[in-house]
Amino acid sequence: MILPVFLWSDLLIYTLIASVGLFLWQLRKNPQAKKRWSGVFASKVGMASFIVILFYILISLLDSLHYREPLPQLNGVEQQEVAYSSEVKSVLDIVLSPLHSSNESTYSAPFALHSFAKENMTDTNGAIYRDFPRLKNAGSHLTDVRERSWDILWRSVLAILLGILIAAVPIAAHKYYRNKIAQGTADHSGSDAVPWNVAYSTVLIISVIGCWVLSLSEFYHILGTDKVGSDVLYQSIKAIRTGVLIGTLATLVTLPLAIILGISAGYFKGWVDDVVQYTYTTLSSIPGILLIAASVLLIDVYIETHAEQFNLTTLRSDFKFLALCAILGLTSWTGLCRMLRAETLKVSQLDYVQAAHAFGVSHRRVIGKHILPNVTHLILIAIVLDFSMFVLAEAVLSYIGVGVDPDMHSWGNMINAARSELSRDPVVWWSVSAAFILMFTLVLAANLFSDEVRNAFDPNTAKGDS
Amino acid sequence: MITSQTVLSVHNLQVSAGSNPLVKGISFEIKQGEIFALVGESGSGKSLTSLSIMRLLPEVLKITAGEVVFGQQKIFELTETQMNSVRGKKIAMIFQEPQTSLNPVQTVGVQLQEVLKLHQNINATDLQTKLISLLEEVGIPEPEARLKWYPHQLSGGQKQRIMIAMALACEPELLVADEPTTALDVTIQRQILDLLNDLRKTRNLSVLLITHDMGVVAEMADTVAVMQRGEILEQADCNTFFANPQHEYSKRLINSLPKADDFIGVNDNESLLEVNDLKVWFAKKKGILQRTVGHTKAVDGVSFKVNKGETLAIVGESGSGKTTMGKAILRLNPVHAGSIKFKGKELSGLSHSQFLPHRRDIQVIFQDPFSSMNPRMSVREIIEEGMVSLKVEANAKKREEIMCALLTRVGLEPEHLDRYPHEFSGGQRQRIAIARALAVKPELIICDEPTSALDVSIRGQVLELLNELQQETGVSLLFITHDLSIVPHLAHRVAVMKDGVIVEQGTTEQVMTAPAHEYTQALLKAVPALYTS
Numbered sequence: 001m002i003l004p005v006f007l008w009s010d011l012l013i014y015t016l017i018a019s020v021g022l023f024l025w026q027l028r029k030n031p032q033a034k035k036r037w038s039g040v041f042a043s044k045v046g047m048a049s050f051i052v053i054l055f056y057i058l059i060s061l062l063d064s065l066h067y068r069e070p071l072p073q074l075n076g077v078e079q080q081e082v083a084y085s086s087e088v089k090s091v092l093d094i095v096l097s098p099l100h101s102s103n104e105s106t107y108s109a110p111f112a113l114h115s116f117a118k119e120n121m122t123d124t125n126g127a128i129y130r131d132f133p134r135l136k137n138a139g140s141h142l143t144d145v146r147e148r149s150w151d152i153l154w155r156s157v158l159a160i161l162l163g164i165l166i167a168a169v170p171i172a173a174h175k176y177y178r179n180k181i182a183q184g185t186a187d188h189s190g191s192d193a194v195p196w197n198v199a200y201s202t203v204l205i206i207s208v209i210g211c212w213v214l215s216l217s218e219f220y221h222i223l224g225t226d227k228v229g230s231d232v233l234y235q236s237i238k239a240i241r242t243g244v245l246i247g248t249l250a251t252l253v254t255l256p257l258a259i260i261l262g263i264s265a266g267y268f269k270g271w272v273d274d275v276v277q278y279t280y281t282t283l284s285s286i287p288g289i290l291l292i293a294a295s296v297l298l299i300d301v302y303i304e305t306h307a308e309q310f311n312l313t314t315l316r317s318d319f320k321f322l323a324l325c326a327i328l329g330l331t332s333w334t335g336l337c338r339m340l341r342a343e344t345l346k347v348s349q350l351d352y353v354q355a356a357h358a359f360g361v362s363h364r365r366v367i368g369k370h371i372l373p374n375v376t377h378l379i380l381i382a383i384v385l386d387f388s389m390f391v392l393a394e395a396v397l398s399y400i401g402v403g404v405d406p407d408m409h410s411w412g413n414m415i416n417a418a419r420s421e422l423s424r425d426p427v428v429w430w431s432v433s434a435a436f437i438l439m440f441t442l443v444l445a446a447n448l449f450s451d452e453v454r455n456a457f458d459p460n461t462a463k464g465d466s
Numbered sequence: 467m468i469t470s471q472t473v474l475s476v477h478n479l480q481v482s483a484g485s486n487p488l489v490k491g492i493s494f495e496i497k498q499g500e501i502f503a504l505v506g507e508s509g510s511g512k513s514l515t516s517l518s519i520m521r522l523l524p525e526v527l528k529i530t531a532g533e534v535v536f537g538q539q540k541i542f543e544l545t546e547t548q549m550n551s552v553r554g555k556k557i558a559m560i561f562q563e564p565q566t567s568l569n570p571v572q573t574v575g576v577q578l579q580e581v582l583k584l585h586q587n588i589n590a591t592d593l594q595t596k597l598i599s600l601l602e603e604v605g606i607p608e609p610e611a612r613l614k615w616y617p618h619q620l621s622g623g624q625k626q627r628i629m630i631a632m633a634l635a636c637e638p639e640l641l642v643a644d645e646p647t648t649a650l651d652v653t654i655q656r657q658i659l660d661l662l663n664d665l666r667k668t669r670n671l672s673v674l675l676i677t678h679d680m681g682v683v684a685e686m687a688d689t690v691a692v693m694q695r696g697e698i699l700e701q702a703d704c705n706t707f708f709a710n711p712q713h714e715y716s717k718r719l720i721n722s723l724p725k726a727d728d729f730i731g732v733n734d735n736e737s738l739l740e741v742n743d744l745k746v747w748f749a750k751k752k753g754i755l756q757r758t759v760g761h762t763k764a765v766d767g768v769s770f771k772v773n774k775g776e777t778l779a780i781v782g783e784s785g786s787g788k789t790t791m792g793k794a795i796l797r798l799n800p801v802h803a804g805s806i807k808f809k810g811k812e813l814s815g816l817s818h819s820q821f822l823p824h825r826r827d828i829q830v831i832f833q834d835p836f837s838s839m840n841p842r843m844s845v846r847e848i849i850e851e852g853m854v855s856l857k858v859e860a861n862a863k864k865r866e867e868i869m870c871a872l873l874t875r876v877g878l879e880p881e882h883l884d885r886y887p888h889e890f891s892g893g894q895r896q897r898i899a900i901a902r903a904l905a906v907k908p909e910l911i912i913c914d915e916p917t918s919a920l921d922v923s924i925r926g927q928v929l930e931l932l933n934e935l936q937q938e939t940g941v942s943l944l945f946i947t948h949d950l951s952i953v954p955h956l957a958h959r960v961a962v963m964k965d966g967v968i969v970e971q972g973t974t975e976q977v978m979t980a981p982a983h984e985y986t987q988a989l990l991k992a993v994p995a996l997y998t999s
Contacts, residue, residue, distance in 0.1 A: 032842060032886060351838035355899075358796050359852035359906065360825035369851070373842040 253329025266344025575613030
């Protein structure tokens with residue numbers, strides 16, 4: 001039996017998903033919010049970027065189900081307790097198992113059959129010569145090196161066909177379901193607004209790329225290998241969880257601080273406002289990097305002195321990761337707080353808030369019913385913008401060495417390693433490119449999505465009513 | 467004075483947004499030296515007409531048919547560059563909102579110069595004298611010094627004068643004035659109207675005056691055209707129009723003007739609200755420790771009384787402190803000194819929670835029907851809020867019954883409960899606001915300019931509704947307004963406020979017919995009245 005491992009970040013991310021689900025459930029009752037959200041999804045860009053984000057989230061969720069495998073029992077020895085491997089795996093590792101297990105000895109270029117560095121080798125005659133050795137795993141099924149191009153082409157065609165087939169099933173099912181609904185109800189104006197064709201093609205593209213990557217990576221290192229010979233593709237996919245989690249968790253830390261402090265400063269004014277303002281002015285005048293670096297060092301010391309709590313490397317890096325999320329969040333709430341304070345100042349002077357006061361409505365209800373719903377657009381826009389900001393921040397922090405644990409796969413760590421790789425001749429470009437492409441796709445999707453959210457929710461740009 | 471020469475003629479002008487026609491083929495002519503009034507309520511297409519003449523329509527709107535001939539030129543056939551020389555030089559425009567029409571970071575002089583330089587070859591020494599003479603013409607004191615002022619240093623009326631000076635700078639033949647006085651106080655409005663009239667005479671200028679105010683029309687216009695839903699219903703000489711309006715809608719517009727001599731009798735009920743020497747001062751604070759260094763005296767010692775079932779109108783111009791005072795009675799503004807007695811009980815010293823039971827008795831209706839309702843709440847939630855928080859009715863089913871009855875009473879449908887405010891027009895929203903106030907069965911409603919954001923005909927309906935409700939429920943109204951013309955058939959008594967003090971109060975008849983204070987006299991004189999008897 002396997003032993004499930006619950007990391008704190010896993011629990012947090014699943015709680016978050018559950019609460020988002022609950023939020024959506026609640027949303028069904030509110031026709032206005034529903035209309036706004038359907039406005040987001042009615043745009044092609046919004047739909048496509050949402051599906052891309054969803055794909056990333058799906059990968060990171062798969063990567064957040066951790067377990068430990070039992071060690072094989074020693075021959076003939078009857079053991080009372082099952083010993084577990086100290087390596088913590090996730091469900092995603094099962095999918096990516098061919099990648100994870102096919103390590104080389106050092107750098108190799110994408111689709112290469114030979115190593116990137118020359119080695120001393122002994123030929124059949126026993127003479128020592130220097131050449132690029134064949135890779136252990138990549139292309140080991142080929143009998144002749146010249147077959148490689150055909151092999152790649154053939155396998156690509158197969159993979160793409162498979163990808164289309166896999167995507168076609170859910171798309172066809174969904175289309176059938178839609179037709180059925182449309183027949184049931186005479187009016188199908190609502191469903192027409194959603195650009196399903198864009199959704200289908202996005203799913204199709206993702207599925208084709210996914211299939212191609214998975215099936216080819218079984219035989220080749222399609223993004224090459226790194227210094228110690230492990231697959232770069234595997235690393236960059238594993239880094240998705242780090243990126244997505246740091247984006248969501250750090251944003252989650254900023255929200256309550258920004259919302260509570262910002263709204264109470266703008267609503268109660270007076271000394272509350274003074275305190276909040278002094279706090280965020282002080283905080284934002286300290287360089288964020290300095291605070292983060294200092295806190296990361298503190299956490300390192302804590303881990304060193306409490307080594308018994310962190311008996312697995314994964315536990316240690318997870319703790320460090322969460323601490324990093326918290327620190328990032330704690331240092332970046334000031335922007336949203338300032339905006340919320342200003343907006344609350346404005347909203348609380350409006351007549352409907354005055355009318356609520358005249359009805360003797362309590363402060364809590366005024367904030368909950370009148371202020372908060374009318375500043376939600378700021379919060380939503382900030383969530384999506386902050387998300388991409390934190391993904392990038394992680395890369396920067398890891399690059400300067402105060403980011404996530406070096407044991408944890410992250411784009412920042414990959415970019416950090418690329419410092420020396422890029423100065424080699426010939427250049428080792430694939431590691432940094434892989435990190436860049438995956439990070440770029442996520443951040444671009446998040447930014448495009450935030451644009452659409454802003455268009456739909458910002459009263460200044462929203463179509464129709466205020 | 468009026469020559470028969472036509473300055474501008476509009477033939478069958480049509481403007482549409484997509485397939486939706488907004489101006490449906492209107493034709494009119496403006497003669498030299500004439501004031502042509504285009505009258506209509508909001509959404510009737512009168513501003514679109516003026517923008518099409520200037521070719522300044524927003525891009526989504528298209529001129530689909532018709533032509534505009536200015537002098538000998540067909541405006542729609544000109545190129546954009548040619549049009550630029552017509553705009554400003556031949557046809558000039560002044561807008562409703564002088565606050566936003568001037569650039570706040572440039573001095574008045576620089577902005578005036580810009581217009582002159584653009585359209586006229588003029589050297590630097592002449593420029594200065596020209597600027598000064600322009601400002602003198604529009605009645606700005608110390609023109610030389612004012613040229614160096616920034617817009618925020620000028621009052622609203624002065625800004626509108628500057629706008630007029632800018633419009634006149636290039637000696638246009640036609641002046642398009644789009645609601646030039648709507649944003650201004652009555653006394654200032656009077657001055658601006660007089661100025662326009664003088665300029666028309668001295669310069670033999672034609673004016674296209676766009677307005678919704680029949681009083682202004684009666685006083686200013688030579689010819690009147692009434693617009694409704696993109697069509698001109700009636701076009702006539704001003705005197706003939708008012709003497710014998712042809713169209714039903716024109717009659718309604720004229721009748722919506724309250725008669726000035728129709729007063730309500732005063733009753734002698736017991737007093738409900740007594741305000742004595744009320745002061746609302748706002749502290750001016752300075753320094754790190756926020757020391758109080760002085761006070762802004764928004765309301766400085768006012769005393770008045772509202773009887774049961776009676777309406778007291780508080781009249782004053784903007785900045786006179788009337789709204790501040792209303793909010794102070796509601797405890798939305800802090801009271802500095804003085805007493806507020808409601809049914810003999812002192813309210814001013816009460817704490818927040820002690821005041822809570824009285825919130826039921828005193829309610830409020832605000833000026834702007836668009837900001838007085840939370841856009842994210844349904845009508846049901848809006849009306850219910852007060853009933854729940856003031857514990858008027860605990861039973862949800864009974865609450866629903868009350869709400870339905872209220873909506874029907876104010877002239878809406880019970881089905882409207884689950885709609886959102888943005889689905890209603892301004893007048894309907896104001897009805898919802900009235901229903902909201904009535905839901906808690908108050909004894910006094912403070913109406914803070916409830917009709918000033920509404921169209922004339924709607925204004926009449928809302929006032930009528932308030933009158934009826936007062937007769938049915940015996941509720942007292944404290945009616946805050948800047949519009950003296952609606953006072954006579956609405957209020958039993960009037961108090962005139964200026965600079966935070968009440969300068970005169972008495973029965974409506976007394977104040978309106980024999981004003982004692984000179985400010986009241988000035989106010990009354992400034993009201994553009996239909997029946998100047």
